[in-house]
Amino acid sequence: MIKKILAGLGATAGIGGLAVVIxxxxxxxxxxxxxxxxxxxxxxxxxxxxxxxxxASPTPAASAGPQxxxxxAKQTPKPSSxxxxxxxxAATPSPTPSPTPTGQYKDGSYxxxxxxxxxxxxxxxxVVSGGKITGVNFLQMPSGSxxxxxxxANCESKLPGETIQAQAANVQTVTGATQTxxxxxxxxxxxxxxxKS
Amino acid sequence: MKATRxxxxxxxxxxxxxxGPDLEQAMNAAFDxxxxxxxxxxxxxxxxxxxxINDGELVEAHASExxxxxxxxxxEMRGRTDGYFDIHRQNGRIDPSGxxxxxxxxxxxxxxxxxxxxxxxxxxxxxxxxxxxNAEGGPWRVGIRNPFNKREIVKVLGxxxxxxxxxxxxxxxxxxxxxxxxxxxxxLASMTVVGPDITVADVFATAAFAMGLKGAGxxxxxxxxxxxxxxxxxxxxxxxLRKYLD
Numbered sequence: 001m002i003k004k005i006l007a008g009l010g011a012t013a014g015i016g017g018l019a020v021v022i023x024x025x026x027x028x029x030x031x032x033x034x035x036x037x038x039x040x041x042x043x044x045x046x047x048x049x050x051x052x053x054x055x056a057s058p059t060p061a062a063s064a065g066p067q068x069x070x071x072x073a074k075q076t077p078k079p080s081s082x083x084x085x086x087x088x089x090a091a092t093p094s095p096t097p098s099p100t101p102t103g104q105y106k107d108g109s110y111x112x113x114x115x116x117x118x119x120x121x122x123x124x125x126x127v128v129s130g131g132k133i134t135g136v137n138f139l140q141m142p143s144g145s146x147x148x149x150x151x152x153a154n155c156e157s158k159l160p161g162e163t164i165q166a167q168a169a170n171v172q173t174v175t176g177a178t179q180t181x182x183x184x185x186x187x188x189x190x191x192x193x194x195x196k197s
Numbered sequence: 198m199k200a201t202r203x204x205x206x207x208x209x210x211x212x213x214x215x216x217g218p219d220l221e222q223a224m225n226a227a228f229d230x231x232x233x234x235x236x237x238x239x240x241x242x243x244x245x246x247x248x249x250i251n252d253g254e255l256v257e258a259h260a261s262e263x264x265x266x267x268x269x270x271x272x273e274m275r276g277r278t279d280g281y282f283d284i285h286r287q288n289g290r291i292d293p294s295g296x297x298x299x300x301x302x303x304x305x306x307x308x309x310x311x312x313x314x315x316x317x318x319x320x321x322x323x324x325x326x327x328x329x330x331n332a333e334g335g336p337w338r339v340g341i342r343n344p345f346n347k348r349e350i351v352k353v354l355g356x357x358x359x360x361x362x363x364x365x366x367x368x369x370x371x372x373x374x375x376x377x378x379x380x381x382x383x384x385l386a387s388m389t390v391v392g393p394d395i396t397v398a399d400v401f402a403t404a405a406f407a408m409g410l411k412g413a414g415x416x417x418x419x420x421x422x423x424x425x426x427x428x429x430x431x432x433x434x435x436x437x438l439r440k441y442l443d
Contacts, residue, residue: 159413161433164343164351164426171353172212172331176323176342177365177387 105131105195112191126191202228205235205298207322213309214316214332223312227305227319234301237264240292251290270396271296277419278404299362299399302326306395324362324402326395344386344426351432352389352424354441360395364388364406384409386428391441392421 105128112124198220199212209231211224239245246264249255257268271284271293284293298321305319306326316329318337327337336357340350344365354361365387388406392398401421405412413433416423422438 159417159433159435161431164430164432166343166346166349167340167351167353169340169350171338171340171350173210173318173320173325173327173337174323174340174342174350175320175325175354175361175363175389176347177344177363 105192107131108195110191110194112194124191126195128195198224200224200228202231204228204231205239205301205321206241209302209305209319209321211305211309211319212317213314214329215314219312220314223309223314226312227308230308231301231305231321234297234304237261238267238293238297238301240290240294247291247293267293267297267300270300274400274404278400281404281407282400295403296396296400298322299324299360299396302399303360303394303396318356324360324395324399326360327356328358330357341389341424342387345430351426353443354391354438355443356391356441359391359393359441360398361389361391362395362399362402363390364402384427385412386426388412388426389424390416390421391423391438397421 105126107128107130110126110128112126198216199210201208201210203209209228211227213220213224235245236242237245238247240247240251242248243252246255246260250257250260250264257265260268268284268291271282274282274296275284282295284291284295286292302319302321302324303326306317306328309317309319310328316331318325318327323342325339327339329337331337336355339354339356339361341352341354341363343349343351385406388402390398390402390405392401398421401416401419402423405416405423405425408415410427413423413425413435417435417437422435422441424432424434424438426432
């Protein structure tokens, strides 16, 4: 069920989109690049699953969201930091694609569906301002204690950082939380569908 | 040789380079040890010493030596983590499983060492102790799971002698609380800590995750390495982590 929804978004595009969506660092556009997935397990959620087709505008990923850059299966998504798409031979020398100053979401608060995880219900709410996701509220958490507003604004650190990228799965073992955020992703997905223009 | 069993409510995998009946015996001894730990420390088993302490049937001072040692270690860890690691629950009971898991993994690895093994890892629910080399002669390759997609890994660590532990929001139903606020910790999606000993790495992963965004910097001050992933997909890591990377 969850996998199907994820697959509908195109798994990595969906994840990357979600990551963008949740990001709201104040001073720069969050950059999330996800290479085509190297799956650890059976490739249930592979990036090649058809994403909802969008008009074929070559807009560099100025927009955020699950449906940003639904690239065809094998093509490596370009880092969204690339300001202009590489001109192809056939491309008409038209003006640069409009950078879509307003995001793809309508302003407001959108509650996702209540999704049962193995340990309780999860429900999130996406807050959209200026067309962009500016906040995520947890309306329901498995613990029962409502937790509001993830705030990444004060994420200042002298430590090095990077954006996570899927890696080749040539490993003997894996470290990670044993219960994943499937329910969270699913609730957020429905919230964003509601927020779409 | 590699085997996985369900113990302590989670899959536990042991891989040892090599083969043969002696090795099988050594692995069985390690698994048996984990079963014993579960029976002694599980908060889900009414007959465990921890349950009996919680039910008032056993005074802590009269508990077995091992239990007393573990509880004393938990007190020490509480101090080392500024109170972020705390086995005392809001309902007044104690739950040392946050310490026992890593400690048990370390103990199982020690059983393999006692049996003369040098190249192995023990992994319990995503936390592990690795020693020596893998079957190809290289460091054990440990993937860090993508907290947003459990089928992906986002980093590969090469471990020849160390413990790796990860805490995340939904690993057990958001069970990690910030003791200073009493609220669930959600500033990070996951926190992976690497250190010489899984027992310490596990505790520090739990504490650093509860600290949230400050956690990575704090881990650095403690001489351990970490890789923290925020809900926006950005990662922060300690400079020393690079020695584990390709």
